[in-house]
Amino acid sequence: MKYCSKCGNEIKPGQKVCTKCGTPVEINQNNQHAAPTPAPAPRQPMDKKTKSLIIGAIAALVLLFGIYKLIQSQYDSMSVANKISDAVKNKDAGKLSTLVTCGDEEIGKSEAKAFIDYLYANDEARTFMENIKTSTASMKQTGYPITSVSDEDGDEVLKVAQDGKALGLFQKYAFNIPSHEVSVSANEISKLTYKLNGKEKTAHLKSDESVKLGSLPLGNYTIPATKEIEGKKFKGNLIIDMGTGLTAKEDFEYTYLHISLEGTYALDDSDYKIFINGKETTTGEDSYTVGPFEIGKEVEVQAKGTADDKEFESTKEKVTIKKTEDTMPQEVTVTFDEALISKYKEENYEKQAKKEEEQSERRSISLTSDEFIDGYTRAIHIDEFQDIKVGMTKDEVEDLLGDDSEYIDSNKENMKAYGNMGIEYDDKDKVKRILIVPDSYEDWDLDNIEEFFGPPKYTTKNEDGDTVYYIDGTRGNKFVLVIVMENSDTIKYLTQKAEEDSDPWIK
Numbered sequence: 001m002k003y004c005s006k007c008g009n010e011i012k013p014g015q016k017v018c019t020k021c022g023t024p025v026e027i028n029q030n031n032q033h034a035a036p037t038p039a040p041a042p043r044q045p046m047d048k049k050t051k052s053l054i055i056g057a058i059a060a061l062v063l064l065f066g067i068y069k070l071i072q073s074q075y076d077s078m079s080v081a082n083k084i085s086d087a088v089k090n091k092d093a094g095k096l097s098t099l100v101t102c103g104d105e106e107i108g109k110s111e112a113k114a115f116i117d118y119l120y121a122n123d124e125a126r127t128f129m130e131n132i133k134t135s136t137a138s139m140k141q142t143g144y145p146i147t148s149v150s151d152e153d154g155d156e157v158l159k160v161a162q163d164g165k166a167l168g169l170f171q172k173y174a175f176n177i178p179s180h181e182v183s184v185s186a187n188e189i190s191k192l193t194y195k196l197n198g199k200e201k202t203a204h205l206k207s208d209e210s211v212k213l214g215s216l217p218l219g220n221y222t223i224p225a226t227k228e229i230e231g232k233k234f235k236g237n238l239i240i241d242m243g244t245g246l247t248a249k250e251d252f253e254y255t256y257l258h259i260s261l262e263g264t265y266a267l268d269d270s271d272y273k274i275f276i277n278g279k280e281t282t283t284g285e286d287s288y289t290v291g292p293f294e295i296g297k298e299v300e301v302q303a304k305g306t307a308d309d310k311e312f313e314s315t316k317e318k319v320t321i322k323k324t325e326d327t328m329p330q331e332v333t334v335t336f337d338e339a340l341i342s343k344y345k346e347e348n349y350e351k352q353a354k355k356e357e358e359q360s361e362r363r364s365i366s367l368t369s370d371e372f373i374d375g376y377t378r379a380i381h382i383d384e385f386q387d388i389k390v391g392m393t394k395d396e397v398e399d400l401l402g403d404d405s406e407y408i409d410s411n412k413e414n415m416k417a418y419g420n421m422g423i424e425y426d427d428k429d430k431v432k433r434i435l436i437v438p439d440s441y442e443d444w445d446l447d448n449i450e451e452f453f454g455p456p457k458y459t460t461k462n463e464d465g466d467t468v469y470y471i472d473g474t475r476g477n478k479f480v481l482v483i484v485m486e487n488s489d490t491i492k493y494l495t496q497k498a499e500e501d502s503d504p505w506i507k
Contacts, residue, residue: 067434077173078160081136084175085129090115098222099434100158100175102217107177108198108329114219117488121220122243124151128158136160159217163387177217182240183210184248187327188292194238210247215407218242227252229292255321256291258329259283263336265311267305290328293321303334307329307341308348310319312470359402362386363419367438367494368452376436377453380479382496385434386421408437409464415493422493435493453481466492 002011002025009020017024079268080099087096093113100107100115103126105239107115119125131149139147139160149158156178184192186205189448193202196214201295203211221240227250236252259274272281274470277300281290293299299321311360314334324330365372365386376385383390387400398405401418408415412418414425438444449456449469456469457480479496480503499506 009457014435029505061077067501077140077171078133080173080175081132081160085132087112088116088119088129090123091120100177100310102179107217110215111177114221115217115314117220117371118218118242119139121241122151124157127152131162132158133482143348155427177219179215179217180246181215182213182246182248184213184250185210186240187447188229188249191228192225193228194223196223201472213238213248216240225252227254229254232292232294234292234294250327252326253295253323254292255288255295255324255327256301256329257293257301257319257321257332259288259301259305260331260333261288261314261336262333263338263341264305266341267307267336268305273304273382275304276300278302295321295323297321301332301334303336305336308352310348312336312341312344319414356402358399360419360449362388363401363421365420365436367436367442367444367491373452376496377481378477379479380496380498381434382498383434384480388421388423388431388434390431390434392431394425398432408435411464413505422495433495435495440490442491443489444491449483449491453483456483458503460504470497472499 002010002013004011004021004023004025006023007018007021009018011018011025015025056319071287081156084096084099086092087099093109093116095170096106096116097109097112100112102111112471116125119128128149130153133146135149139145143279146159146161148156149160159174159176159178161174161176163172184205185202185208186207188205188207190205191202192205192211193200194213195201196216201214203213205211219240221238222240223240224235225238226235228234233253234255236250238248239251240246240248260463261272265271272288274283275281276289276290283290287441288303297320298318300316300318302316304311305314306312314336316429317334319330319332322330388397399420405416405418406507407413408417408422414427414432416423416425417435419436420439422437423431423435424435426432447467448469453471456471458467458470462468462484467488469481469483469485471483479498481494482497483494484492
């Protein structure tokens with residue numbers, strides 16, 4: 001039995017064509033002895049589930065390939081380099097902060113902005129955008145694992161290096177900004193409070209000493225800070241321009257005043273006092289610099305000086321505190337009345353000369369003069385002599401006698417000689433006894449003493465071992481002269497003592 005090769009219909013003997021499909025059958029009858037070939041079974045149509053699975057598999061492959069290419073592009077060094085270049089070009093600190101690091105740390109938007117500011121401030125932005133592409137392309141082409149991006153001076157501004165693999169498939173790269181240690185050179189003793197890398201820090205500053213603030217990624221920064229000086233707090237900024245150096249510049253809301261003095265020729269050569277708003281203030285070691293003062297504040301400035309112990313005042317100047325360049329002090333000038341001061345000094349010169357003459361007269365005493373014999377030995381001067389009185393203060397004494405003095409007895413600091421006038425002070429520096437001190441070159445042996453003052457009524461030794469003569473120069477006057485000897489022919493001092501019933505010569 002034969003079948004149609006096309007549709008499988010049975011072919012009866014003698015048929016030349018298939019009665020079902022019309023296919024000629026001669027071609028199937030070349031070999032009447034060949035075994036009959038069975039017709040293939042008709043194809044069954046594909047169901048919907050199979051079609052969905054095939055379409056899903058193809059879509060998944062396409063998606064996976066797309067994801068692969070996307071991830072590959074994200075880690076591609078040239079792709080990242082181009083993104084960094086675009087971020088710098090567009091000054092997009094937020095975008096740049098997601099693409100670069102500093103050391104092992106991510107950087108924030110503020111650090112990224114500082115880096116961009118640095119590039120533009122130093123005319124390095126265009127060079128950087130070109131160099132990051134060429135350096136990265138060269139690294140990719142050569143297969144070298146690391147490269148540097150440099151500025152026009154050859155200094156490194158960015159380092160690119162292989163940084164492991166992501167998902168075990170994709171080569172990662174780190175684009176690393178270098179960090180630098182920043183310091184500040186203080187203008188005065190102060191306490192500085194600021195934030196660095198998100199952390200609040202404090203630095204104690206000393207004048208003209210450099211203090212490290214910390215490390216920062218390459219960039220130009222304006223860091224808000226507070227500075228405390230002598231209990232006063234001032235707000236401001238630390239300005240860091242790494243293009244010019246690694247020392248921060250201080251920019252705070254205060255200024256010092258430098259006081260210039262005019263009309264001081266006739267004043268004493270001494271330190272002048274500076275007054276701010278009526279109160280005396282301290283000045284700098286080498287100049288009349290005062291402060292600091294808050295910007296915008298108004299102050300009144302005055303100086304005072306002396307001439308012949310009299311104080312004189314300068315003009316008063318009202319000053320509004322202003323910002324100055326490079327933290328230089330603001331200049332203020334006050335003026336003294338030189339004519340008034342000169343007139344006072346001329347008048348005071350005559351007055352002082354007269355005073356010194358009177359002091360000299362009080363200090364100069366000759367024990368052999370009639371003036372002394374009559375004025376001192378014949379009248380009571382226990383509590384007063386030459387205007388000096390018991391109970392006076394040391395300052396009052398030296399106003400009358402002058403302050404040039406020496407010790408009467410080196411072992412007794414409370415006994416001082418002002419010329420021939422001697423004073424014994426009590427423990428409150430008040431006059432306890434008035435003494436007469438002869439010149440050391442005068443010869444006063446016992447014969448001379450008896451000749452001028454009479455013979456001693458009584459002779460003894462005091463607690464210091466000195467010989468002491470008690471002489472009654474004039475009888476019945478209720479006092480005696482007390483002469484204390486330095487040695488046999490030198491009087492240490494002479495004084496008066498009231499006679500008392502307990503005195504050993506009284507009977």
